[in-house]
Amino acid sequence: MKKTLIAMAVLAASGAAMAQSNVTLYGIVDAGIGSFKNGAPGTSSETEMRSGGLSTSRIGFKGTEDLGGGLKAVFKLEAAIDVQAGATRTPYFGRGAYVGLAGGFGEVNIGKNWTALDDIYGAGNSGFDGSRLAISNAVWASAGYADIPNSTIKYVSPSFGGFSGAASYSLDQTIGQSTDVTSFQLSYAAGPLAAAVGYQEEAVAVGADRKTTMVNGSFDFGVARLIGALGKVSGIGAVSGAKADDYHVGVDVPLGSALTLSGGYASSKSKTGGVTVSKTDGFGIAAKYSLSKRTTTYAGYRDADTENGAGVKTNELKEFIVGVNHAF
Amino acid sequence: MKKTLIAMAVLAASGAAMAQSNVTLYGIVDAGIGSFKNGAPGTSSETEMRSGGLSTSRIGFKGTEDLGGGLKAVFKLEAAIDVQAGATRTPYFGRGAYVGLAGGFGEVNIGKNWTALDDIYGAGNSGFDGSRLAISNAVWASAGYADIPNSTIKYVSPSFGGFSGAASYSLDQTIGQSTDVTSFQLSYAAGPLAAAVGYQEEAVAVGADRKTTMVNGSFDFGVARLIGALGKVSGIGAVSGAKADDYHVGVDVPLGSALTLSGGYASSKSKTGGVTVSKTDGFGIAAKYSLSKRTTTYAGYRDADTENGAGVKTNELKEFIVGVNHAF
Amino acid sequence: MKKTLIAMAVLAASGAAMAQSNVTLYGIVDAGIGSFKNGAPGTSSETEMRSGGLSTSRIGFKGTEDLGGGLKAVFKLEAAIDVQAGATRTPYFGRGAYVGLAGGFGEVNIGKNWTALDDIYGAGNSGFDGSRLAISNAVWASAGYADIPNSTIKYVSPSFGGFSGAASYSLDQTIGQSTDVTSFQLSYAAGPLAAAVGYQEEAVAVGADRKTTMVNGSFDFGVARLIGALGKVSGIGAVSGAKADDYHVGVDVPLGSALTLSGGYASSKSKTGGVTVSKTDGFGIAAKYSLSKRTTTYAGYRDADTENGAGVKTNELKEFIVGVNHAF
Numbered sequence: 006m007k008k009t010l011i012a013m014a015v016l017a018a019s020g021a022a023m024a025q026s027n028v029t030l031y032g033i034v035d036a037g038i039g040s041f042k043n044g045a046p047g048t049s050s051e052t053e054m055r056s057g058g059l060s061t062s063r064i065g066f067k068g069t070e071d072l073g074g075g076l077k078a079v080f081k082l083e084a085a086i087d088v089q090a091g092a093t094r095t096p097y098f099g100r101g102a103y104v105g106l107a108g109g110f111g112e113v114n115i116g117k118n119w120t121a122l123d124d125i126y127g128a129g130n131s132g133f134d135g136s137r138l139a140i141s142n143a144v145w146a147s148a149g150y151a152d153i154p155n156s157t158i159k160y161v162s163p164s165f166g167g168f169s170g171a172a173s174y175s176l177d178q179t180i181g182q183s184t185d186v187t188s189f190q191l192s193y194a195a196g197p198l199a200a201a202v203g204y205q206e207e208a209v210a211v212g213a214d215r216k217t218t219m220v221n222g223s224f225d226f227g228v229a230r231l232i233g234a235l236g237k238v239s240g241i242g243a244v245s246g247a248k249a250d251d252y253h254v255g256v257d258v259p260l261g262s263a264l265t266l267s268g269g270y271a272s273s274k275s276k277t278g279g280v281t282v283s284k285t286d287g288f289g290i291a292a293k294y295s296l297s298k299r300t301t302t303y304a305g306y307r308d309a310d311t312e313n314g315a316g317v318k319t320n321e322l323k324e325f326i327v328g329v330n331h332a333f
Numbered sequence: 334m335k336k337t338l339i340a341m342a343v344l345a346a347s348g349a350a351m352a353q354s355n356v357t358l359y360g361i362v363d364a365g366i367g368s369f370k371n372g373a374p375g376t377s378s379e380t381e382m383r384s385g386g387l388s389t390s391r392i393g394f395k396g397t398e399d400l401g402g403g404l405k406a407v408f409k410l411e412a413a414i415d416v417q418a419g420a421t422r423t424p425y426f427g428r429g430a431y432v433g434l435a436g437g438f439g440e441v442n443i444g445k446n447w448t449a450l451d452d453i454y455g456a457g458n459s460g461f462d463g464s465r466l467a468i469s470n471a472v473w474a475s476a477g478y479a480d481i482p483n484s485t486i487k488y489v490s491p492s493f494g495g496f497s498g499a500a501s502y503s504l505d506q507t508i509g510q511s512t513d514v515t516s517f518q519l520s521y522a523a524g525p526l527a528a529a530v531g532y533q534e535e536a537v538a539v540g541a542d543r544k545t546t547m548v549n550g551s552f553d554f555g556v557a558r559l560i561g562a563l564g565k566v567s568g569i570g571a572v573s574g575a576k577a578d579d580y581h582v583g584v585d586v587p588l589g590s591a592l593t594l595s596g597g598y599a600s601s602k603s604k605t606g607g608v609t610v611s612k613t614d615g616f617g618i619a620a621k622y623s624l625s626k627r628t629t630t631y632a633g634y635r636d637a638d639t640e641n642g643a644g645v646k647t648n649e650l651k652e653f654i655v656g657v658n659h660a661f
Numbered sequence: 662m663k664k665t666l667i668a669m670a671v672l673a674a675s676g677a678a679m680a681q682s683n684v685t686l687y688g689i690v691d692a693g694i695g696s697f698k699n700g701a702p703g704t705s706s707e708t709e710m711r712s713g714g715l716s717t718s719r720i721g722f723k724g725t726e727d728l729g730g731g732l733k734a735v736f737k738l739e740a741a742i743d744v745q746a747g748a749t750r751t752p753y754f755g756r757g758a759y760v761g762l763a764g765g766f767g768e769v770n771i772g773k774n775w776t777a778l779d780d781i782y783g784a785g786n787s788g789f790d791g792s793r794l795a796i797s798n799a800v801w802a803s804a805g806y807a808d809i810p811n812s813t814i815k816y817v818s819p820s821f822g823g824f825s826g827a828a829s830y831s832l833d834q835t836i837g838q839s840t841d842v843t844s845f846q847l848s849y850a851a852g853p854l855a856a857a858v859g860y861q862e863e864a865v866a867v868g869a870d871r872k873t874t875m876v877n878g879s880f881d882f883g884v885a886r887l888i889g890a891l892g893k894v895s896g897i898g899a900v901s902g903a904k905a906d907d908y909h910v911g912v913d914v915p916l917g918s919a920l921t922l923s924g925g926y927a928s929s930k931s932k933t934g935g936v937t938v939s940k941t942d943g944f945g946i947a948a949k950y951s952l953s954k955r956t957t958t959y960a961g962y963r964d965a966d967t968e969n970g971a972g973v974k975t976n977e978l979k980e981f982i983v984g985v986n987h988a989f
Contacts, residue, residue, distance in 0.1 A: 091773030117419030
């Protein structure tokens with residue numbers, strides 16, 4: 006009789022849980038306080054609270070359904086949050102809204118989704134790829150690609166002996182963006198080595214399409230992980246001769262099981278018609294300390310200067326932030 | 334001791350589940366790709382990704398609470414999503430936000446809710462009542478009623494020997510819409526037969542209220558389900574003599590347990606002061622294939638032409654879509 | 662073997678539940694219908710549906726994570742809903758978006774959050790602190806403080822022998838509000854007695870900061886709970902000599918386990934440069950009846966008049982509402 010009661014309790018618990026089991030509710034709440042300056046030389050710093058220093062604050066709903074025969078249906082709906090303002094961004098599910106099918110062949114999905122190139126960009130970053138920690142995010146001209154276009158069809162391959170890849174195509178349509186976006190990436194990961202190459206083309210204007218190429222790699226020596234990345238973009242601002250060449254080197258250093266330090270240097274040189282029009286370079290250092298599997302504190306400093314073709318400084322960026330990141 | 338451990342685990346699981354059991358999180362992610370044309374003759378088709386071909390993409394929160402004595406409290410909050418753009422529509426819970434009481438007497442709720450007429454409209458549709466599959470949605474002038482007004486009080490009856498009905502009244506108020514809406518429906522369903530009649534009045538302007546009447550029925554022969562529907566509207570555009578007469582005939586044909594075909598023809602004739610001002614008619618064919626209980630693929634084609642009173646074609650609609658619909 | 666099956670079922674149930682256990686989804690759906698008038702004498706009443714008569718309709722996501730050593734990570738994201746319009750307010754998580762750490766020391770959190778003063782304001786209200794039931798909400802000039810500023814750092818103390826307190830500071834920053842807000846409160850609760858004092862300063866303009874002080878207390882005699890509150894504000898509308906003095910007295914009377922009556926009288930006198938410019942006073946009566954732990958019906962009437970310095974009536978407020986409030 007006790008067993009029956011237990012079994013009933015199990016069924017009751019199971020039933021209640023099942024009512025929720027079709028969807029996983031997840032998210033990140035990340036906020037920090039720091040000093041921020043980004044403007045013409047002489048601009049003063051401001052003390053501010055900012056959302057998403059380590060990773061963009063978000064709330065999402067995702068799920069999978071087993072269709073049998075190794076096939077699964079998948080979906081995701083994800084919103085970005087600016088914690089300090091209690092605001093969500095527009096469009097609401099701007100970090101992904103798609104439905105797809107997955108199986109041995111990989112995954113195909115349709116909706117609003119990150120391009121194939123975006124899948125590899127973060128791997129070439131130091132500073133934990135943090136929104137306000139990674140120096141590349143503040144320096145690279147090539148990082149200005151369309152990262153999550155509307156009306157995207159995406160294919161992500163499974164892994165073949167360490168190799169994997171993805172391709173995405175986003176439709177130019179009246180209800181959506183007025184340009185189509187084509188994007189590819191090929192990645193390799195085995196043991197301590199990881200490497201990736203990606204390419205993206207945005208049909209902005211005839212003869213002036215924005216074309217972005219990225220290559221990055223990392224090697225984990227155990228005591229430190231070295232990171233290197235190259236970015237190349239042409240057609241900046243829909244101008245055919247406007248190009249930029251970017252690079253980044255960085256290192257992640259784990260100190261014990263919870264603390265990791267990271268540092269990086271990034272550079273970007275922009276030319277129009279072969280003439281240098283601006284040059285930005287800078288460095289970033291960051292630390293993160295895990296309080297648990299889901300909660301991390303972090304701190305970072307980024308410093309970058311921009312000068313024009315004549316070597317005159319036109320912009321200073323100095324950012325210091327300390328924050329906490331909680332995933333649920 | 335093991336039993337105690339199990340019991341504790343049961344309690345733990347039950348407790349965790351209970352923390353979630355007051356609310357059900359549900360939704361639909363539906364997206365498709367197709368060719369769309371809707372404009373003056375000569376308008377070219379566009380290849381587009383569209384959300385909600387079969388049913389509007391949505392996310393919702395609903396629940397019931399047993400109050401004892403056969404009484405329940407109910408609530409619903411439901412948002413519409415445009416998957417291809419990652420966008421939610423405005424207002425956010427535009428597909429329903431209400432609280433109510435339900436019991437042996439039926440259900441009474443208050444908030445933003447579908448009118449009584451809207452409850453029966455879909456039953457008169459072929460093409461699985463799909464947003465981009467059902468031909469009536471593209472043809473009927475009478476389908477332009479206020480479907481989900483603000484500040485609505487709604488009563489839904491229980492079923493009495495196959496008969497059921499609903500009534501809704503939406504308040505005209507400064508914070509809300511500037512017109513009140515009164516709506517009724519009576520439905521009958523028994524065995525293979527279903528039939529419904531509905532009426533809605535929107536107090537738009539004195540002497541020119543929009544009044545909509547709909548009648549529909551279906552009979553399921555097993556090999557096919559025949560559908561017929563009539564719609565009648567007066568006061569279109571708040572003009573007292575502006576009327577339309579609509580009809581639709583359709584058939585659903587199940588082919589095996591997973592595949593269903595559907596086809597329909599719809600017509601709408603609009604008159605002002607007794608003079609025909611426009612006539613729209615067209616057909617739609619559609620198929621849906623269930624990959625599982627929650628995931629369905631579908632395809633459909635709709636074709637409709639509009640001509641003015643002089644018989645000159647003024648609008649062409651041609652839509653083809655293939656998509657996937659996943660419910661969670 | 663059966664035990665194993667049970668254990669497996671427990672694990673399965675537990676697993677499914679755990680997938681949801683990091684976050685609690687909660688909310689309130691509250692709507693009512695009533696007669697509302699708020700304007701110059703002679704303004705006519707309007708019958709309207711209104712959201713949140715008893716408490717603001719909302720949906721939220723919150724959670725805690727045990728970090729060990731008595732420390733917890735906490736987060737909250739909460740949206741306000743206007744049920745009758747199916748709308749959420751802007752910003753979306755305008756009722757709180759924060760992350761923090763809690764422990765024996767209390768709780769520190771950062772994000773968008775209620776000020777310390779706001780923590781005590783409701784305790785000085787009769788009418789169950791209902792948005793459309795409490796008379797103070799309609800009368801008090803001092804209730805117009807910034808209640809939930811952006812970029813807020815908040816500390817909430819634990820209870821020490823009945824005493825507890827909180828302090829909040831909201832940053833003035835370009836991305837956020839253009840004023841900083843400093844707020845404190847100290848509360849005492851033991852047995853039938855509760856008392857609180859709070860202070861808030863909003864740096865609106867030099868020499869004309871808005872400063873709000875509130876003191877309230879209540880004593881529960883069992884058959885009735887008496888409530889008294891004082892409010893004082895200066896710097897209304899960023900005018901240095903613009904002040905108001907407010908008071909409120911009220912009583913809650915429980916009649917049985919489910920029904921509670923409440924009544925209150927509130928008064929507010931505004932002066933600029935020592936000269937009385939307006940005087941508002943009025944009363945409210947309300948009743949709430951619990952249908953269950955989570956569902957409550959309520960009704961209330963509020964009546965308040967405003968007159969100018971010359972004693973001429975300038976505004977009439979008369980509100981009657983009956984509604985239902987469901988928490989999930």
